[in-house]
Amino acid sequence: MGECLSGINTNKKNFISMKKQLFFIFLVFSYALRAQSPGGVSNNLQIWVKADAGTGTTTDNAQVATWLNQKSGGVNGIANQGMPGYYADPGTGARPIYRAATSIPSFNFNPAIEIVSTDGYRSGYKFPLGFPDNNTNALTSYTHLTRTTTATYRSVFVMNGTGVSTNPTNIAGVYQSPFFGTQGNRPEFYNEKESGDVLFGTNTINTVGTNVPSIQSYYNNLSGSNMNYLFGNNGLLYGGPSNNVSSVGNYPGMVLLMDNDGGNSSSSLAGDRIGEFVLYSGTQTPAERQRVNSYLAYKYGVTLDQGTAQSYIASNGTTRMGDHTATAASTYNKNIAGIGRDDGSALHQKQSNSINTDRVQVVLASGSFASSNATNSSNLNDMQFLSWGDNGLRRNYSTPIVPPGGSRANYRMDAIWKVQRTSGFTQPVTVALPATPPNTIYLVRSTNDDLWC
Numbered sequence: 371m372g373e374c375l376s377g378i379n380t381n382k383k384n385f386i387s388m389k390k391q392l393f394f395i396f397l398v399f400s401y402a403l404r405a406q407s408p409g410g411v412s413n414n415l416q417i418w419v420k421a422d423a424g425t426g427t428t429t430d431n432a433q434v435a436t437w438l439n440q441k442s443g444g445v446n447g448i449a450n451q452g453m454p455g456y457y458a459d460p461g462t463g464a465r466p467i468y469r470a471a472t473s474i475p476s477f478n479f480n481p482a483i484e485i486v487s488t489d490g491y492r493s494g495y496k497f498p499l500g501f502p503d504n505n506t507n508a509l510t511s512y513t514h515l516t517r518t519t520t521a522t523y524r525s526v527f528v529m530n531g532t533g534v535s536t537n538p539t540n541i542a543g544v545y546q547s548p549f550f551g552t553q554g555n556r557p558e559f560y561n562e563k564e565s566g567d568v569l570f571g572t573n574t575i576n577t578v579g580t581n582v583p584s585i586q587s588y589y590n591n592l593s594g595s596n597m598n599y600l601f602g603n604n605g606l607l608y609g610g611p612s613n614n615v616s617s618v619g620n621y622p623g624m625v626l627l628m629d630n631d632g633g634n635s636s637s638s639l640a641g642d643r644i645g646e647f648v649l650y651s652g653t654q655t656p657a658e659r660q661r662v663n664s665y666l667a668y669k670y671g672v673t674l675d676q677g678t679a680q681s682y683i684a685s686n687g688t689t690r691m692g693d694h695t696a697t698a699a700s701t702y703n704k705n706i707a708g709i710g711r712d713d714g715s716a717l718h719q720k721q722s723n724s725i726n727t728d729r730v731q732v733v734l735a736s737g738s739f740a741s742s743n744a745t746n747s748s749n750l751n752d753m754q755f756l757s758w759g760d761n762g763l764r765r766n767y768s769t770p771i772v773p774p775g776g777s778r779a780n781y782r783m784d785a786i787w788k789v790q791r792t793s794g795f796t797q798p799v800t801v802a803l804p805a806t807p808p809n810t811i812y813l814v815r816s817t818n819d820d821l822w823c
Contacts, residue, residue: 406713407685408661408662408715409660409665410687410715411658411662419495424439427468433462433465434483435448435449436449437495447627448498450462450493464486466494469483471742477725478719480744483644484642485642493628494627497626501530504652509588509650510654514585514672515643516582516583518642525549525551525626526588527626527628528548528549529548529550529623547561554574555574555578556574556575568599568612570599570611571608573608584672586603589659591653592653604663604667604675645666660680667706668708668757673707676699681694682708689712692706692757693790698788701819704729705729706724707723707758711752711754712752720740734799736797736798737798756790756795756799757791758788759787763786768781
């Protein structure tokens with residue numbers, strides 16, 4: 371179900387927030403409790419850490435010495451243990467810190483973990499036995515993070531290598547260990563033992579060098595005796611690797627998250643932030659990857675790539691949090707965001723906006739706005755979602771209209787939002803758009819996008 375919204379204004383100014391009650395039919399259905407996992411995908415899950423759980427603090431700039439694994443029975447992340455045989459532990463002064471949602475608006479009212487200056491040391495979190503022995507050494511990873519500068523080499527995570535050490539609690543050393551990260555603004559796999567630098571396709575990650583996060587996914591699958599490596603960013607699959615990588619025996623053992631490989635006296639990871647890190651010891655189907663990407667994108671206000679239309683799928687595999695294969699999907703598929711609840715993913719996003727920075731973004735909240743998603747006191751029902759996307763046009767008022775019943779307004783905003791809701795979504799919502807200076811506005815609700823044009 372979808373509706374179109376736009377703002378109108380006689381003075382052609384930006385509009386301020388207003389509250390609108392939405393009343394719809396409420397549908398009741400049964401719901402079975404189930405274990406929580408990203409996108410409801412639990413098979414082969416090894417590491418799931420997120421900044422809104424398991425940090426031991428909610429104080430801005432407080433150190434996080436241990437990051438608790440949300441996977442039941444999984445190993446926890448230990449801050450700044452270094453890489454044995456290469457760089458030592460930089461010490462307690464360089465531990466990652468907790469950043470409150472109020473201090474980092476690009477995380478969609480959610481907190482993050484921030485890497486601090488390391489002066490060349492290995493920094494981040496060590497997960498001993500984070501990737502246990504398995505038969506295939508297949509992996510699938512997802513990291514929601516920012517890359518605030520364009521330093522040459524920046525790893526997202528590092529796996530254990532088996533060429534030097536077979537001890538699964540110690541890493542083999544930099545020249546035996548696969549690095550997954552970026553080189554400049556391009557995704558990279560690096561392993562000195564096998565093939566050196568491997569870049570994926572020709573696409574760049576356009577958020578590198580900004581405070582805007584993206585969802586970076588490195589994964590592989592076994593084809594004959596070769597292990598094929600793949601990379602996706604916000605659900606877009608990049609081209610194949612520049613070099614062939616054939617080893618199938620690199621991974622069991624330790625995992626290092628956000629390890630600094632910028633070289634001595636390098637602080638290249640300083641300021642980078644992580645919302646979540648998810649690691650599986652298996653190759654996932656496209657449907658499973660879509661569910662995990664959907665969960666992360668919906669929570670953090672990320673627009674999944676719509677070059678080929680893809681919807682946001684809930685943990686049950688059927689409910690569409692946002693349907694972008696529907697009518698007009700190709701028009702209203704920019705700056706996508708939503709509010710909703712999915713107990714299978716431990717998702718309860720109560721206020722949201724698109725984190726894209728090229729346009730002023732509309733913000734919606736269940737009930738009233740709060741300083742963060744966690745402090746919003748409203749309670750949504752499981753599998754209930756309200757999502758929106760716009761046509762990508764400007765936020766100024768330049769489209770003339772002839773409204774019915776008089777001339778309260780003469781122009782409407784060029785941007786139009788298409789709003790979708792799951793059947794039964796009944797909660798009142800607050801709608802807002804940043805305004806300087808404030809002005810009288812009208813919110814137009816329509817079942818189509820004619821809007822009196």
